[in-house]
Amino acid sequence: MIDRYIQHHTTAEDEILAQLYRETHLRVLNPRMLSGPVQGKLLEMISCMINPQRILEIGTYTGYSAICLARGLASNGMLHTIEVNPELDEIAGKYFRLANLENKIVRHTGDALHIIPVLEEIFDLVFIDAAKDHYPDYYSVVFDKVRQGGFIIADNVLWDGKVVHQSKKPDRETAGIIAFNDLVQGDDRVENVMISDRDGLMIIRKK
Numbered sequence: 001m002i003d004r005y006i007q008h009h010t011t012a013e014d015e016i017l018a019q020l021y022r023e024t025h026l027r028v029l030n031p032r033m034l035s036g037p038v039q040g041k042l043l044e045m046i047s048c049m050i051n052p053q054r055i056l057e058i059g060t061y062t063g064y065s066a067i068c069l070a071r072g073l074a075s076n077g078m079l080h081t082i083e084v085n086p087e088l089d090e091i092a093g094k095y096f097r098l099a100n101l102e103n104k105i106v107r108h109t110g111d112a113l114h115i116i117p118v119l120e121e122i123f124d125l126v127f128i129d130a131a132k133d134h135y136p137d138y139y140s141v142v143f144d145k146v147r148q149g150g151f152i153i154a155d156n157v158l159w160d161g162k163v164v165h166q167s168k169k170p171d172r173e174t175a176g177i178i179a180f181n182d183l184v185q186g187d188d189r190v191e192n193v194m195i196s197d198r199d200g201l202m203i204i205r206k207k
Helices: 003-007 015-027 035-052 066-071 084-100 112-118 130-143 172-185
Strands: 054-058 079-082 106-111 121-128 146-155 190-195 201-206
Touching: 003 035, 003 121, 015 066, 015 084, 035 066, 035 121, 035 146, 035 201, 054 066, 054 130, 066 079, 066 084, 066 121, 066 146, 079 084, 079 112, 084 106, 106 112, 112 130, 121 130, 130 172, 172 190, 172 201
Parallel strands: 054 079, 054 121, 079 106, 121 146
Antiparallel strands: 146 201, 190 201
16 A cells, blocks of 8 residues: 555656566566566656766666666766676667666676676766676676775565574575675775565665
8 A cells, every 4th residue: 555655756767667667577487577667767856966977786687777867877878788688688788778767878798706806996876786696706806996985785685584484494596685684784984775665675775
């Protein structure tokens, strides 16, 4: 009920994002991984406020969040997005073209932990939404590529509530999220806030 109320009082997604949402649900496994209209609009708003020159997204999936983030880029800005699954490239590329953002988005296919170290960029904004058990690794490998005053946003940091209702021996993904949350909270190089939007977002500012 409250989620419907929130969505009703949030600017609606445009037709391109609505088509991408539908196609993802029709064609792709685990469509709940999609950011969706409320979180997508939040990411777009944050990006517009920062007006970044360079964005890095770890986990493209079908491209919904990349489109939202890229809409806040500075006029000469670029977004780099990394996806491990090559089968998703066709859908993402299709909607980047439809959104007239294909010249603003650089796609990388492969393991982000291998790709990030060779990217010769300093990023204003990083969005982490990939393999949950590797969240601490993504944070560590990307940290030095974020400018001072830049931001890292991580999705799924509540992980369906498993972070507070975990078993004595949590599964790998839950353990990865818990380790990431604790890592950030204990890092005196950053300021951070966790919000309960959808499955939880951690917003981190590098001091």
